[in-house]
Amino acid sequence: MMNSGQPEFSDQGKTMKNLIACGLAVISAVGAITARAAEVSLSGFATAGYARSDQDYNYQRFVDQQGTFKRDSVLGAQMDVKLNNEFGVTLQGKLAPSMNSDQGVDATVSWAFLSWRPTNDWLIRVGRLRIPVYLQSENMDVGATFDFARLPAEVYSSVQTTDGDGLFVGKTWNLDDYELTLNGYWASAKMHYRYYRRDDAQPLFSAGSYFVPVKSTARGLILTLQRDDDTLRVSAHDIATRITDDQWLPVTFPYVAMMPGVGYYQTTNLLPGPGVQSVADIRAMAYTLAADVAVGNGFRVMGEYVRRNVPDVATGPDSQGAYLALLKPMGAWTPYVSVARLESMERTRSLYNKVNGNSVPAFIPGAALINVSQRAGADGINAYDQTTWALGTSYRLGLNSKVKAEWARTRSGDMSLFIDAPPGGQSGKQVVNVLTFSYNVVF
Amino acid sequence: MKTTIKIASLAVSLAFAQAYGGDIVVIGNGNVPKMDSATIQKIYTGKLISVSGVSVVPVGVKPGMAARNRFLQDFLNQDEEKFTAYWTVRRYIGKGVPPAEMASTAEVISHVQATPGAVGYVDEAELKPGLNVIARK
Numbered sequence: 001m002m003n004s005g006q007p008e009f010s011d012q013g014k015t016m017k018n019l020i021a022c023g024l025a026v027i028s029a030v031g032a033i034t035a036r037a038a039e040v041s042l043s044g045f046a047t048a049g050y051a052r053s054d055q056d057y058n059y060q061r062f063v064d065q066q067g068t069f070k071r072d073s074v075l076g077a078q079m080d081v082k083l084n085n086e087f088g089v090t091l092q093g094k095l096a097p098s099m100n101s102d103q104g105v106d107a108t109v110s111w112a113f114l115s116w117r118p119t120n121d122w123l124i125r126v127g128r129l130r131i132p133v134y135l136q137s138e139n140m141d142v143g144a145t146f147d148f149a150r151l152p153a154e155v156y157s158s159v160q161t162t163d164g165d166g167l168f169v170g171k172t173w174n175l176d177d178y179e180l181t182l183n184g185y186w187a188s189a190k191m192h193y194r195y196y197r198r199d200d201a202q203p204l205f206s207a208g209s210y211f212v213p214v215k216s217t218a219r220g221l222i223l224t225l226q227r228d229d230d231t232l233r234v235s236a237h238d239i240a241t242r243i244t245d246d247q248w249l250p251v252t253f254p255y256v257a258m259m260p261g262v263g264y265y266q267t268t269n270l271l272p273g274p275g276v277q278s279v280a281d282i283r284a285m286a287y288t289l290a291a292d293v294a295v296g297n298g299f300r301v302m303g304e305y306v307r308r309n310v311p312d313v314a315t316g317p318d319s320q321g322a323y324l325a326l327l328k329p330m331g332a333w334t335p336y337v338s339v340a341r342l343e344s345m346e347r348t349r350s351l352y353n354k355v356n357g358n359s360v361p362a363f364i365p366g367a368a369l370i371n372v373s374q375r376a377g378a379d380g381i382n383a384y385d386q387t388t389w390a391l392g393t394s395y396r397l398g399l400n401s402k403v404k405a406e407w408a409r410t411r412s413g414d415m416s417l418f419i420d421a422p423p424g425g426q427s428g429k430q431v432v433n434v435l436t437f438s439y440n441v442v443f
Numbered sequence: 444m445k446t447t448i449k450i451a452s453l454a455v456s457l458a459f460a461q462a463y464g465g466d467i468v469v470i471g472n473g474n475v476p477k478m479d480s481a482t483i484q485k486i487y488t489g490k491l492i493s494v495s496g497v498s499v500v501p502v503g504v505k506p507g508m509a510a511r512n513r514f515l516q517d518f519l520n521q522d523e524e525k526f527t528a529y530w531t532v533r534r535y536i537g538k539g540v541p542p543a544e545m546a547s548t549a550e551v552i553s554h555v556q557a558t559p560g561a562v563g564y565v566d567e568a569e570l571k572p573g574l575n576v577i578a579r580k
């Protein structure tokens with residue numbers, strides 16, 4: 001499952017219009033009662049990113065040996081309206097490859113919120129904004145603000161909720177040289193989970209990507225400790241996700257024995273068997289640990305760990321992911337090396353391996369269809385097992401722009417939902433080398 | 444001879460001051476209290492919006508101007524690159540925008556005098572009677 005995490009213009013046209021209307025109404029209303037004229041600040045950001053792999057299948061949706069600009073490119077604009085010293089309104093929109101289709105570009109509203117800072121220590125925001133799950137969550141679309149050519153997918157592409165509509169409250173304590181901030185939020189977001197079916201079995205289903213619309217409601221606490229440029233962060237999130245169409249998530253696939261040693265996993269109710277129990281609602285807890293600290297001699301270490309606990313669904317995204325990076329800023333250059341790992345928990349990987357590896361002999365009536373259904377069922381399991389090493393650098397061209405280059409080598413273990421396996425092939429036991437170049441600017 | 448040396452020394456000092464500027468001082472509107480450098484730093488990094496109950500709004504001059512560079516160095520212990528990078532991130536995590544930038548320190552002085560809560564910085568040589576100096580390095 002590659003989580004889109006981004007509410008879509010096409011799906012949420014009404015919501016977006018409502019938010020814009022709400023934002024404008026707020027600006028008008030608060031502006032009217034504010035003696036000073038509002039200060040408006042316009043800014044923008046863009047990334048032109050090119051990525052190419054050494055494989056003919058797609059990795060992370062778009063990256064193959066033909067090369068693509070679709071994986072990392074984005075164009076965005078932001079308007080900050082300062083109504084007075086306490087109230088402000090922020091709107092951010094962006095153009096980026098669609099997150100509910102592998103075709104086309106979507107315009108989305110990332111942020112639309114009213115902020116209220118009644119004192120130095122409190123910050124209350126209402127509306128749509130990015131949930132600060134990871135160190136770079138809030139600014140992950142703005143490539144000029146970090147040095148990685150691509151934030152590690154093993155962590156950043158597995159989040160369940162990124163932009164949310166809701167209430168965000170932050171309290172800061174200044175402790176001598178340290179700043180401690182506790183953020184809490186309650187927000188919901190509509191997005192899509194992406195799956196890729198490798199085999200074609202007409203008229204039952206087609207090969208290719210398909211998207212499952214979901215609505216997630218999340219609440220969480222994020223504790224951040226900062227001193228100068230060093231940051232430590234821990235967070236906990238309670239996430240309730242509802243699939244909003246009829247593509248419910250199977251709890252597991254029951255095994256149907258046909259004869260000794262021969263049988264199949266019932267991956268669809270079109271196959272005979274006791275029935276596939278599916279659920280529309282998935283409950284998850286997510287926990288993160290993060291650090292970005294100087295370690296001496298000009299080196300920095302960044303690392304993040306995320307654990308998603310999905311106890312009720314064997315096919316769900318029950319996983320843990322992490323990355324560790326060493327960076328060495330040297331003038332305009334910041335070279336880095338990183339290693340990242342994402343793996344589903346044993347129960348999920350075991351189910352994937354059993355279903356994916358199962359087949360019935362050709363003499364069984366309907367064997368071909370049964371065998372395709374096994375692989376299709378496996379394709380719908382949120383299973384990951386991959387490790388990525390990356391070596392890259394950013395180079396600062398000026399105050400507002402960076403170019404970046406990276407070579408990354410990803411090796412999948414038994415499987416990876418980030419890999420679109422070719423027909424009849426496997427996402428497991430693959431090695432993908434990806435070269436990335438990007439130009440990142442804010443203006 | 445002694446007088447000649449003193450005059451020459453003064454001339455060199457003045458030339459140096461003209462070329463590199465004198466000390467930077469922070470000024471505030473009449474309602475802004477005196478404060479220390481650490482507080483100035485927090486105001487210009489967006490961490491404080493009020494001091495002793497007074498709502499404060501920092502302003503500065505445009506990037507590249509000598510007064511700005513010296514202010515960043517003296518009060519924030521930063522250079523332009525670090526300051527801009529800090530505010531770029533802060534803007535894109537939704538925590539506000541950098542202090543307003545004015546075309547000259549003369550504009551800063553006018554703005555600070557006319558705007559309750561306004562805080563700015565100028566070269567000490569530009570101080571004139573009636574300005575409220577709230578911090579010196």
